[in-house]
Amino acid sequence: MLCYNIYSGDTIALPMRFFMPRASAVSADFPQRGHDHSACGSHALLEAEAVCRSRQVKLTDLRRKVLETIWEDHAPMGAYDILAKLNAEGERNAPMAVYRALDFLIENGLVHRLSSLNAYIGCRHPGRSHSGQFLICSQCNIVAEITSEAVSKTVARAATSRGFKPSGEIVEVMGLCPHCRGN
Amino acid sequence: MLCYNIYSGDTIALPMRFFMPRASAVSADFPQRGHDHSACGSHALLEAEAVCRSRQVKLTDLRRKVLETIWEDHAPMGAYDILAKLNAEGERNAPMAVYRALDFLIENGLVHRLSSLNAYIGCRHPGRSHSGQFLICSQCNIVAEITSEAVSKTVARAATSRGFKPSGEIVEVMGLCPHCRGN
DNA sequence: GTCATAAATGTTATGTTATAACATCTATTC
DNA sequence: GAATAGATGTTATAACATAACATTTATGAC
Structure with a gap:
């Protein structure tokens, strides 16, 4: 089947056995400029x-x-x-x-x-319960939500090793997105 | 010399060659209840x-x-x-x-x-430029500022691996501090 | 169906956090 | 002591969020 990746902007031929609408529709972290x-x-x-x-x-x-x-x-x-x-x-x-x-x-x-x-x-990624981690572009304001196990585990470890019992976390990173860092 | 740790509450004998006021005064992440x-x-x-x-x-x-x-x-x-x-x-x-x-x-x-x-x-830890990482107790409201290299590195890696150029970050963990988790 | 209930929404007022814009004062340098 | 930059004073308002209570709408029991 033909599959349009709304983030990367590619149209790709995808064997039917690999059809995973969610993964294909939401693949890259930063959406392509001008995507639909x-x-x-x-x-x-x-x-x-x-x-x-x-x-x-x-x-x-x-x-x-x-x-x-x-x-x-x-x-x-x-x-x-x-x-x-x-x-x-x-x-x-x-x-x-x-x-x-x-x-x-x-x-x-x-x-x-x-x-x-x-x-x-x-x-x-709705449904999964999670506190998100966010990359916030200070130039174009676009935000990517990422889900890094490494980050959540490291943060949890840092907290518990100090005797703290974490129940929620906020991770927000400011900076330049892939599109803007070029400018 | 005798040294009073305002966070742990201990008084300790400290050989003069180890005298580091800053480290002794600000050692534990969560201050002792009732410290001076x-x-x-x-x-x-x-x-x-x-x-x-x-x-x-x-x-x-x-x-x-x-x-x-x-x-x-x-x-x-x-x-x-x-x-x-x-x-x-x-x-x-x-x-x-x-x-x-x-x-x-x-x-x-x-x-x-x-x-x-x-x-x-x-x-x-003033002087050092840093975005802090914070453990916020939702019961007693006490906040510990920590500086975990592991956390900052992991967050930076997660960001850069996605093509993002980080310039600042916020890490705030909500939960229970060592004193309150016992209650 | 209609009654009782819970859930959702409507409405008004207000609380809380933060900044804009411009005037005045103070310290510093020459 | 005049010029300047930095700090503070003052007034007004913007931006973000919730309290409290009234009304409407959905749902289930009967």
């Missing part, structure tokens, strides 16, 4: 549906709209940005509505909050 | 003087007072908490004053900001 981003959003929405179904929680209209809005960009979005987009077509949502939807989405592993930016971003 | 905390503050102030002298920047009255206030506690302090303490005796400082002092102190490596808490804490 709507695909990211619809992919994420499908995953969100599945997650909510299996967790028996409700992806209501409002929550879905907030999630869609977040996925309009690979750069993180502030709560009030989301609000503005929601209300752009005349709706009259209040900040509370957005924050509540965000709480729900974060609780269910569909969205992450970036503490260093007070902003929110769609989760790239 | 004023010693932490005065120690930090002395170090701050030295750092500012060597960097040829001015530790003005206001900046010193902010730093002292931060060191009144091992738990991180919000900017407006600091403001309230400064103004407790009738002064009329504005938020700007505190934020400007904090900017200075952070720039010169004397204070860290904890993104996950929007709060500030005195740096335990």
Whole structure:
């Protein structure tokens, strides 16, 4: 089958026995410039549906709209940005509505909050419970979510070796993404 | 010589050739309950003087007072908490004053900001330029600043292996400190 | 179906954190 | 002592987030 990798931008021939939509759709950490981003959003929405179904929680209209809005960009979005987009077509949502939807989405592993930016971003591997690790480009604002076992293990070890019992962690790295470091 | 470790609470006999005030004063990551905390503050102030002298920047009255206030506690302090303490005796400082002092102190490596808490804490190893790694107790709010080479290297490796050029990082671990995990 | 309940959303107000913009003062250098 | 840079003062407002309570909507028991 032909398979379009929305991150790398390649179209590749993929033997059917290797068909793994998730892995192919979400392979590179940094999306290709000019990729078909709507695909990211619809992919994420499908995953969100599945997650909510299996967790028996409700992806209501409002929550879905907030999630869609977040996925309009690979750069993180502030709560009030989301609000503005929601209300752009005349709706009259209040900040509370957005924050509540965000709480729900974060609780269910569909969205992450970036503490260093007070902003929110769609989760790239929903379902798995995890605190993400983020690479934040200070030039173009794109954020890559990575999941490095090495990082989480090393951090956990550093904490426990000091008698600390970790229950959650934040790892946010600022710097230049592959696209911007060239400039 | 006799040496009092303000963190562990021990008094130890230390051969003069091993006299390293900094290491002895700041050894354990989590301070002992009930230690003489004023010693932490005065120690930090002395170090701050030295750092500012060597960097040829001015530790003005206001900046010193902010730093002292931060060191009144091992738990991180919000900017407006600091403001309230400064103004407790009738002064009329504005938020700007505190934020400007904090900017200075952070720039010169004397204070860290904890993104996950929007709060500030005195740096335990000033002078060395570093982004700290923090263990934050969610029960007693005490924060330990650690400096794990393993963590920083692993994080840097994870970033660069993805084509990212890191310039700064945030590592904040939430959990229970040695004192609280027993309860 | 309708009643009771829980869940979600609506609404208003306010709390908390941080910065912009410009005026004034102070220290330093020549 | 005039010029300058750095620090602080002052006022206003931006940006981010939650409290508290009212109303609506979904769900299950009967």
